[in-house]
Amino acid sequence: MFNQRAVKKEGYPGEQTAVPEVVRRSRYPCRLSMYSDAPDVEVSIEEFETFALDRLQVLRAIEDAQLRAKGEDDMRKRVNEALEKHMPSHTNRSKLPPRQLVGERRKDHVSHFILRLAFSRTEELRGWFLRYECALLKHRFQNADLAEKQELLSSAQLRLAHLSPADRGAKLGNASSFYAQQEQLFEVDFERVLDLVGRSQVVLRAGRAFVPQSEVATLLIHEFRHTLTQALSVCAKALPQMGEDERLLPVLQNLSNQTARSEYQSTGAAGAVTAESVVGLSDSFPLCMQHLHSQLARDHHLRHGGRMQLGLFLKGIGLGLQDALVFWRRAFSAMTDDQFQKGYAYNIRHNYGMEGKRADYTPYSCHRVIMSNPPGPGDHHGCPFRHFSSERLRAALHKDSLPDPEVREVADLAQAGHYQVACTRHLELRLLHRRQNNQPQPDADIRLSAVTSPNQYFDLCLGCTKPAPPAAGADTASTAAAILSGAPKAAAAIY
Numbered sequence: 001m002f003n004q005r006a007v008k009k010e011g012y013p014g015e016q017t018a019v020p021e022v023v024r025r026s027r028y029p030c031r032l033s034m035y036s037d038a039p040d041v042e043v044s045i046e047e048f049e050t051f052a053l054d055r056l057q058v059l060r061a062i063e064d065a066q067l068r069a070k071g072e073d074d075m076r077k078r079v080n081e082a083l084e085k086h087m088p089s090h091t092n093r094s095k096l097p098p099r100q101l102v103g104e105r106r107k108d109h110v111s112h113f114i115l116r117l118a119f120s121r122t123e124e125l126r127g128w129f130l131r132y133e134c135a136l137l138k139h140r141f142q143n144a145d146l147a148e149k150q151e152l153l154s155s156a157q158l159r160l161a162h163l164s165p166a167d168r169g170a171k172l173g174n175a176s177s178f179y180a181q182q183e184q185l186f187e188v189d190f191e192r193v194l195d196l197v198g199r200s201q202v203v204l205r206a207g208r209a210f211v212p213q214s215e216v217a218t219l220l221i222h223e224f225r226h227t228l229t230q231a232l233s234v235c236a237k238a239l240p241q242m243g244e245d246e247r248l249l250p251v252l253q254n255l256s257n258q259t260a261r262s263e264y265q266s267t268g269a270a271g272a273v274t275a276e277s278v279v280g281l282s283d284s285f286p287l288c289m290q291h292l293h294s295q296l297a298r299d300h301h302l303r304h305g306g307r308m309q310l311g312l313f314l315k316g317i318g319l320g321l322q323d324a325l326v327f328w329r330r331a332f333s334a335m336t337d338d339q340f341q342k343g344y345a346y347n348i349r350h351n352y353g354m355e356g357k358r359a360d361y362t363p364y365s366c367h368r369v370i371m372s373n374p375p376g377p378g379d380h381h382g383c384p385f386r387h388f389s390s391e392r393l394r395a396a397l398h399k400d401s402l403p404d405p406e407v408r409e410v411a412d413l414a415q416a417g418h419y420q421v422a423c424t425r426h427l428e429l430r431l432l433h434r435r436q437n438n439q440p441q442p443d444a445d446i447r448l449s450a451v452t453s454p455n456q457y458f459d460l461c462l463g464c465t466k467p468a469p470p471a472a473g474a475d476t477a478s479t480a481a482a483i484l485s486g487a488p489k490a491a492a493a494i495y
């Protein structure tokens with residue numbers, strides 16, 4: 001499918017001449033594409049992975065922006081920043097060398113098809129990919145110049161029936177006043193523009209919708225969604241045939257797993273936290289761990305799910321095995337030593353890889369806490385943003401002394417099903433209030449990428465109390481320290 005040799009052999013015709021003409025004669029004359037043809041180029045495994053990961057970053061940035069942007073302008077800015085960083089794509093009017101323009105478009109083309117394959121595996125993955133690819137095309141179309149829009153529309157073959165001015169009165173009657181007179185109208189089946197129908201932007205007559213020129217993008221996205229849906233089904237059927245390719249399949253699997261966000265590597269070194277210091281650190285725990293910790297203190301006991309979730313989290317922040325045994329023994333103060341040894345000590349040693357199959361268990365990610373093993377009566381594990389009732393969540397948020405509008409903002413995000421975004425906003429507000437206590441700054445805000453693990457939350461939250469290391473690295477603790485010390489947003493890798 002990918003054959004780069006042809007391009008290499010041919011080079012880029014007329015490379016020394018004017019850019020638009022040269023690029024127009026290449027296989028990528030326009031930077032916008034409906035991706036109707038699979039690429040016929042060879043790509044190395046490294047390129048295969050890098051291209052796909054870069055596109056994934058863009059799609060995830062769109063997901064983040066849709067959930068968290070403050071208005072259309074903010075949304076456009078966030079997506080443009082992600083595109084500029086991971087997948088720049090310049091217009092034919094840019095002064096860039098042809099090789100670079102074509103290279104950008106080749107990357108766009110190839111990366112789309114790699115993710116098509118990677119995300120065709122399950123219905124959930126197909127839905128995710130489809131949603132954000134459509135959003136990406138829409139964003140690019142809206143930001144394209146007129147010539148690019150026309151080129152894409154003509155390549156998309158939208159099969160539009162133009163409504164002549166003479167037909168307007170006959171087909172629309174009085175409703176023709178709904179449209180401006182000079183606007184061109186196209187007649188299509190209403191299913192193709194459900195979005196416009198839902199927003200009452202078109203007139204309907206006998207199952208046909210009359211779409212003005214200004215809303216043709218909706219038709220374009222509908223067409224793209226339709227063809228991509230079919231293409232993903234075809235890919236899903238073809239995927240098992242790739243089972244023999246040991247190089248590609250793990251890469252594809254790894255790519256699709258990353259919508260659930262990759263596993264966070266805890267920064268806590270074993271032994272960094274003692275049984276005594278856990279209480280002092282609990283102020284920087286995420287809500288799930290604060291809840292488990294307070295229930296443990298109240299009941300002197302936690303059921304299995306809670307012990308696993310809290311125990312592995314504490315292991316991740318640096319509580320070593322011996323201190324873990326001391327911590328849990330003290331916490332379970334209502335039972336005898338014998339009961340503790342027989343009923344609980346084995347499990348603690350097991351979590352540290354000292355019993356049973358001696359696996360080194362890692363802390364749970366948010367995805368795992370949210371998606372698996374919901375808490376029953378008497379259980380305290382789980383994610384408060386997912387598993388608490390709205391009233392209970394608001395009460396828990398009020399404990400942090402957040403003002404009512406902020407509690408409402410976070411609770412509304414959780415109510416809408418954006419659990420990790422709600423948790424991230426909660427963290428941002430906590431960090432912001434800490435910073436405001438040191439240096440009041442009206443209208444200041446903090447924006448972080450979505451929290452993926454309770455341990456990442458802890459590292460970010462705790463980072464604010466540590467001085468930032470001299471060279472600003474990529475670790476999350478220094479990121480939080482940079483934020484709280486008022487460093488520019490770019491230093492904190494914030495969308």
Ligand code: SF4
Pocket residue numbers: 286287288289365366369370382383384385386419420423451452453454455457
């Ligand atoms: S989103 Fe993650 S860190 Fe936050 S409360 Fe839920 S499980 Fe804990």
